[in-house]
Amino acid sequence: MEKNQIVEVEIVDLSHEGQGIAKVDGRVFFVDNALPGEVIQMRVLKVTKKIGYGKVEDWLKVSPHRNQATNVTYLRTGIADLGHLNYDQQLLFKQKQVQQNIKKIAGIDSLDVAPTLAANAPLAYRNKAAVPIRRIQGQLESGFFRKNSHDLIPIEDFYIQEKEIDALILATRNLLRRLDLKPYDEKEGTGLIRNILVRRAHYTGEMMLVLVTTRPKIFRVEQLIEQLTKEFPHLVSVIQNINDQKTNAILGQEFRLLYGKETITDQMLGNNFEISAQSFYQVNTPMAEKLYQVAMDMADLQPADIAIDAYSGIGTIGLSLAKQVDHVYGVEVIPKAVEDSQKNAQTNGITNVTYVCDQAESAMQNWLDQGIRPTVIFVDPPRKGLTPSFIQSSAQVQPDRIVYISCNSATMARDVKHYQELGYTLKQVQPVDLFPQTHHVEVVGLLEKEGVGQS
Ligand code: SAH
Numbered sequence: 001m002e003k004n005q006i007v008e009v010e011i012v013d014l015s016h017e018g019q020g021i022a023k024v025d026g027r028v029f030f031v032d033n034a035l036p037g038e039v040i041q042m043r044v045l046k047v048t049k050k051i052g053y054g055k056v057e058d059w060l061k062v063s064p065h066r067n068q069a070t071n072v073t074y075l076r077t078g079i080a081d082l083g084h085l086n087y088d089q090q091l092l093f094k095q096k097q098v099q100q101n102i103k104k105i106a107g108i109d110s111l112d113v114a115p116t117l118a119a120n121a122p123l124a125y126r127n128k129a130a131v132p133i134r135r136i137q138g139q140l141e142s143g144f145f146r147k148n149s150h151d152l153i154p155i156e157d158f159y160i161q162e163k164e165i166d167a168l169i170l171a172t173r174n175l176l177r178r179l180d181l182k183p184y185d186e187k188e189g190t191g192l193i194r195n196i197l198v199r200r201a202h203y204t205g206e207m208m209l210v211l212v213t214t215r216p217k218i219f220r221v222e223q224l225i226e227q228l229t230k231e232f233p234h235l236v237s238v239i240q241n242i243n244d245q246k247t248n249a250i251l252g253q254e255f256r257l258l259y260g261k262e263t264i265t266d267q268m269l270g271n272n273f274e275i276s277a278q279s280f281y282q283v284n285t286p287m288a289e290k291l292y293q294v295a296m297d298m299a300d301l302q303p304a305d306i307a308i309d310a311y312s313g314i315g316t317i318g319l320s321l322a323k324q325v326d327h328v329y330g331v332e333v334i335p336k337a338v339e340d341s342q343k344n345a346q347t348n349g350i351t352n353v354t355y356v357c358d359q360a361e362s363a364m365q366n367w368l369d370q371g372i373r374p375t376v377i378f379v380d381p382p383r384k385g386l387t388p389s390f391i392q393s394s395a396q397v398q399p400d401r402i403v404y405i406s407c408n409s410a411t412m413a414r415d416v417k418h419y420q421e422l423g424y425t426l427k428q429v430q431p432v433d434l435f436p437q438t439h440h441v442e443v444v445g446l447l448e449k450e451g452v453g454q455s
Contacts, residue, residue, distance in 0.1 A: 001025060005044045006057055011036050016097055016410075018082045018439035022054065029054045032147075033075055033084055035063040065089040074159050078147030080437040083159075091116040091433060094441040098409040098431050105413035106426065113429045117294070120286050122436040126161040127200050127266075128283045130250055131169055133176065133183045133193045140183045142173040142196065150186060160437050165198045168207060168232055172196055175227055179220045186246075192218065194243060195250050199275065200234075201266030202285035208237040208264045210277050212251060214244050225259045236260045239277050251278075263340065269293070269320045271348045279337040280313040284434040288316070291432045291442055295403045296321050298428055298446040299376050308367070308377040308399075310360045310390075315341030315353070317378050317405070322350045329372065330355040331363035360386075364393040376401045385411025388418065395422035402447040409443050416445060423450050 001007075001024065009022035011034045020034025022042065029052040034040055039061040042054040065086045074080040082090050092115075099113040119125060131142045134152040141154040158166050176183075176193060184194040197210035209228070211218065218224075218240065229235050238259035243252030255277060263274040266281075269289050275281045282288035295317065301307070305325040309318030312330035314337050322328050322345075330353060332338050338357040345353045356363055360381070367374070377399045379386060385408065394402065402424060406412035409431075416426050424447040434442045 001027065001044060001047050001052065003044055003046065007042050007044065008060065009040060009042050009054075011038045011040065014093060016439065018085075018093075024052070026050075027052050031056060033072065035066055035085060037061070037063045038066075071159075073153065073155070074437075077144040077153045077155060079144050079158065080160055081147070082439050083437040087118075087122050087436065090436065091118055093439075094431050094433060097441065098429060098443050101409045101413040102416070102426070102429060105410060106416040106420070108416070108420075108426055111426055111429065113431065116431040116433050116441065117287075117290060119284070119433045119436045123160060124163055125284045125287070125436065126158075126165070127202050127285055128281070129158065129161050129165050129169060129198045131196050131198075133173075133195060135183045135185065135191075140173065140177050140181075140193075142169055162200055162202070164205070164207065164232075164234070165200050168198050168209065168228070168235065169196065171228060171231055172209065172224075175224050179224060181219065181224075184214060189246060197241075197250070197277070199264060199277070199281070201264045201275070203267040204265055205234045206237075206264040206266070207232060207235045208239065208275075208277060209235060210239045210241055210251075211258075212241045212243050214242070216240075216242055216256075221258060229259065237262065237264055237277075241277070268316055271319050271344065271350075273314055273316060273319075273344050274340050274347070275314060276336045276340055278334060279340050280334070282316070282434065287432060287434045287442075291405065291434065291444065292317055292320050294430050294432060294444050295378060295405055296324070298430075298444060299378070299401055299403050301325055301376065305375045306373060308364075308374045308394075309380075310364070310377065310394075311380045311382070312341055312355060313337050313380075315344050315355060317380060318353055318355070319344055319348060319350055322353050325376075326352065328353040329363075329367060329374070331358050331360050333357065333359055361390045361393070364390055364397075368393055368397055373397060374399050376403065378403045378405065380405040381411075383408040383411065386415045391415060391418045391422070395419060395424065398449060400449050400452045404445040404447060406443050406445070407440065409441065412443060412445060416447065419447050424448065425450055427453075 011020040013021040020031040022029040041057040045053040143155040182191040184191040195212040199208040240256045242254040301324040309330035312332040318328040341355040428446040
């Protein structure tokens with residue numbers, strides 16, 4: 001096998017990132033935009049001893065599950081890497097992924113993962129966008145980086161973003177052009193505008209625009225803001241973020257308020273939530289509500305329960321369930337997000353919550369030392385999952401239930417294995433589709449202390 005060779009192969013599976021898998025001469029090949037059951041002419045892009053990467057040259061047999069309607073440009077950009085698969089099959093793919101991880105990583109054979117809860121809107125659902133600004137053929141463009149690259153693909157219809165966000169991006173791009181503001185040039189380290197971020201509160205429609213720049217001074221920014229707020233009355237917050245580093249990170253350290261408020265306000269499960277530019281907020285609001293509802297139902301909350309909301313962000317989970325329990329203790333590491341959660345508790349008249357800014361690990365240990373005895377613990381960590389020390393201390397307080405909300409079923413399965421060794425049993429697993437058209441899946445797992453619920 002060598003580079004550029006063309007071979008006929010059958011695609012036998014999908015990788016967890018949604019690439020087609022073919023097996024040739026004992027090697028596993030990964031192929032973009034290829035589906036199980038398809039027979040293709042594959043061009044070899046790269047080979048190592050055990051694996052290879054290929055590209056579709058031609059289809060000899062096309063899968064009946066292929067979404068023919070989807071414009072493949074979106075695929076290449078990497079924002080919709082499962083867009084070429086029909087939606088019902090995307091849901092099955094996600095359920096199977098989670099099931100495999102529970103089996104292979106957690107070592108559990110006996111538990112059936114529930115069918116993926118389908119999204120109410122499989123398109124135009126994202127409430128947030130981060131869009132690089134670059135110069136292409138002399139013109140300032142906004143779009144998305146092609147997968148695994150920094151090649152900007154100009155795009156106007158982002159397909160999975162709320163349409164009002166696309167409209168604001170387009171208007172901003174046009175004004176940046178008209179006002180002759182210079183796009184960032186990564187190679188030269190020159191130019192001013194690196195990225196624009198847009199957040200939109202799904203239920204109230206309020207929008208926030210963040211301009212990420214290399215320097216503090218933005219020429220003619222008053223004109224930009226005047227025009228945009230005239231055209232978009234819902235644009236209530238314009239913020240500048242300064243990032244002068246040669247880095248892939250989008251945001252720098254410094255934020256400045258240019259116009260309006262520092263936050264936008266959205267609603268979830270009947271509460272109002274203020275959201276800062278720095279705070280984490282689930283990108284699909286109606287489906288996040290469903291996710292939280294699934295988590296609360298699994299927890300089987302009782303009025304005497306003491307609940308922990310670990311990795312709490314702006315407090316969406318803890319505040320949603322506060323009325324059903326005695327007290328909620330929450331922990332989050334980003335100071336602005338913790339401020340938001342405290343404010344959100346106040347605004348909604350919720351007094352039985354305590355949010356602290358700390359690492360989840362040390363907060364857990366502190367609560368343990370203070371004699372706080374939670375009966376149910378919610379965890380919602382980032383992709384890397386929990387740390388062994390958090391798992392240890394959370395199991396040590398012996399809550400009846402641990403509800404694990406995860407955006408990465410592989411690390412969740414690893415942590416479940418650890419919890420099982422400490423006397424907890426995995427009872428239920430429910431994938432929820434917050435990210436249609438992409439390989440990402442959110443999942444809720446219920447761990448119960450051995451002996452609980454057997455009466
Ligand atoms: N539960 C929230 C946020 C989930 S995202 C929601 O549903 O919206 C995960 C959150 O964990 C982020 O807000 C991130 O800032 C926070 N985080 C990451 N590492 C942490 C740690 N070690 N301790 C506490 N919080 C952490």
